[in-house]
Every structure is written in structure tokens, then in C-alpha cells.
Amino acid sequence: MTAARIDRIIAGMIGYLPLVILALIWEATTRLGLVSPRMLPRFSDVLGAFLDLLQSGELLTNAIASLRRALIGFAIAVCTGTTLGAGMALVPWIRAALDPIVQIFYPLPKSALIPLVLVWFGLGDTSKTFLVFLGCLLPMILSTYNGMRGVDPLLAWSARSLGASRFDVVREIMLPAALPQILTGLRTTIAFMFLLMVSSELVIATNGLGYMIGAFGDQGSYPAMFATILVVTALGFAADRAFLALTDHLLRWRA
Numbered sequence: 127m128t129a130a131r132i133d134r135i136i137a138g139m140i141g142y143l144p145l146v147i148l149a150l151i152w153e154a155t156t157r158l159g160l161v162s163p164r165m166l167p168r169f170s171d172v173l174g175a176f177l178d179l180l181q182s183g184e185l186l187t188n189a190i191a192s193l194r195r196a197l198i199g200f201a202i203a204v205c206t207g208t209t210l211g212a213g214m215a216l217v218p219w220i221r222a223a224l225d226p227i228v229q230i231f232y233p234l235p236k237s238a239l240i241p242l243v244l245v246w247f248g249l250g251d252t253s254k255t256f257l258v259f260l261g262c263l264l265p266m267i268l269s270t271y272n273g274m275r276g277v278d279p280l281l282a283w284s285a286r287s288l289g290a291s292r293f294d295v296v297r298e299i300m301l302p303a304a305l306p307q308i309l310t311g312l313r314t315t316i317a318f319m320f321l322l323m324v325s326s327e328l329v330i331a332t333n334g335l336g337y338m339i340g341a342f343g344d345q346g347s348y349p350a351m352f353a354t355i356l357v358v359t360a361l362g363f364a365a366d367r368a369f370l371a372l373t374d375h376l377l378r379w380r381a
Contacts, residue, residue, distance in 0.1 A: 148282075153168055153169040154168040156168045164348065168349075172356065175350040175380060176353035176357070179353060187333070188333050188334050188337065188338050189335055191333050191334050192193050192327060192334040192336065195251050196320070196321065197336070198258075199254070199256065199258030200258060200315065203258070203259045203261075203262035203263040203266055204266055204315065207262070207263045207264070207265070207267045207270060210224060210270075211269065211270025211273075211274070212274055212296070214228075214271045214272070215271050215274035215275045216274070224267075232268065236261035236318075237257075239257065239260065240257065240325070240326060243256055243326075244329070249331065249332060254331060257322050258322045260362040261319070262315045262318050262319055266308075266312065269310060269311020269312070272307055272313075273304030273306070276304065277303040305376065306377060309373050309376065309377070312369070313369055313373070317362070320361070320362040320365070324339065326341075328340045337355045338350075339351055341356075
């Protein structure tokens with residue numbers, strides 16, 4: 127292992143030092159009685175509850191159920207949103223048809239649709255998957271549309287003048303140029319995926335991480351509830367870090 131790699135590893139570990147300090151402050155605050163354990167259980171108790179849930183298999187089973195639903199809705203939203211956003215940027219009649227719909231529904235909190243989705247799809251996986259899909263769809267449409275509309279028209283004109291087809295211009299010029307904007311929208315979409323995954327399961331689910339948070343809260347099992355919340359936080363953080371690494375790889379040509 128080279129010295130430069132060791133330095134990067136050490137720098138990365140130091141970057142997470144504030145999280146360790148926060149955990150220590152959390153433990154000290156509750157042990158000293160500055161905060162009631164019913165409001166904030168000890169970090170050590172939360173860690174113990176996490177290990178118990180992990181050992182029982184309950185945490186893994188519910189995490190798999192949540193992620194399966196969320197990833198299906200996310201994947202469909204990314205494919206559909208990218209296609210519709212590109213269509214809006216390239217075809218005037220598609221833009222005229224979809225733009226008013228997108229502008230109206232984008233500000234709507236998707237969690238407000240939970241009761242309606244419950245009536246439509248019931249308590250099954252379809253309701254949660256649909257909510258994730260709906261919440262992730264509009265950000266992908268707008269990021270793709272804005273990215274492709276922001277491409278310098280001179281680039282497309284130059285490629286066409288050299289004999290490139292319209293498809294080649296889109297594939298070789300417009301999509302690569304719009305990629306940074308699309309990836310930015312995709313990162314926002316990942317955050318929406320976790321948000322809607324948990325919020326939907328709090329209301330319309332019989333399993334999943336959101337369901338566990340609500341159930342433990344109702345039972346007064348606060349260490350287990352906080353443990354589940356921290357698991358969701360860790361999953362979201364890991365997904366965001368992985369996506370940033372992927373973004374750096376895809377955009378390495380800009381360095």
C-alpha cells in the first residue's frame with residue numbers, strides 16, 4: 127500500500143470524526159441526565175438494540191423489503207423520467223403537453239397522496255412502489271429537460287453540419303453535455319426515494335423499516351426505534367457516497 131493511499135485513508139477517517147464526537151456527546155448527555163431517556167435513549171442502548179435486531183434477522187428482513195420496493199420504483203422513475211425529459215427538450219409538442227402537468231404537480235408533497243394511494247392499491251407493495259415512483263419521476267424529468275435544454279446549440283449545429291444524424295447528435299453531444307445536470311437530479315431523486323420509502327411505510331405497510339419505526343414508537347421501544355432510524359440514515363448516507371463516487375467516475379473527463 128502506497129503512502130499516498132494511506133494518507134487518503136487517514137484523511138477519510140478523520141472526515142468521519144465528527145460523527146464519533148456526536149455519538150460521545152449523545153451518550154454523555156443522556157448518562158448525565160441532561161435529557162430524559164424517554165426523549166433520547168442512550169447511544170449504547172441504541173447500539174445494543176441494533177445488535178439484537180440484527181441477530182434476530184428482523185432488521186435484515188424488513189430492510190430487504192423496503193429496499194426492494196424503493197429500488198423498483200426508483201428504477202422505473204429514472205428510466206421514465208429521463209425519457210420524458212429528453213422528449214420535452216427535443217420535441218415541442220411533447221413539451222407543450224407535459225410542461226403544464228409537471229409544473230403543477232412538482233410542488234405537491236407526494237406524502238399527501240398516501241391516503242389516496244392506500245384507497246387505490248391497498249397495503250401491498252404496489253402502493254409503496256407507486257409513491258416512490260411518483261416522487262422520483264418529476265425530479266428526473268426536470269433535471270433531464272433542463273440539462274438538455276442547456277446544451278449549447280452551436281455544438282449540435284456543428285455536429286449536424288459535419289453529417290451527424292439527429293440520433294447521433296443526441297447520443298454523442300447532448301446527453302454527455304447534459305450528464306452533470308442529470309446526475310445532480312439523480313442525486314436528489316435518491317434522497318426522495320428514501321424519504322418516500324419511510325413515510326409510506328409509516329402509514330400503509332405491514333413490514334419494512336418505516337413500519338418498524340412506527341411500531342417501535344407505538345410500543346415505547348425507543349432504543350429499537352432509534353436504531354432503525356439510524357439504519358435508514360446509514361443506508362441513505364451509503365447510497366449518497368456511492369453515487370458521488372460513480373459521478374466522479376462518469377465525469378472524470380472534466381478533470
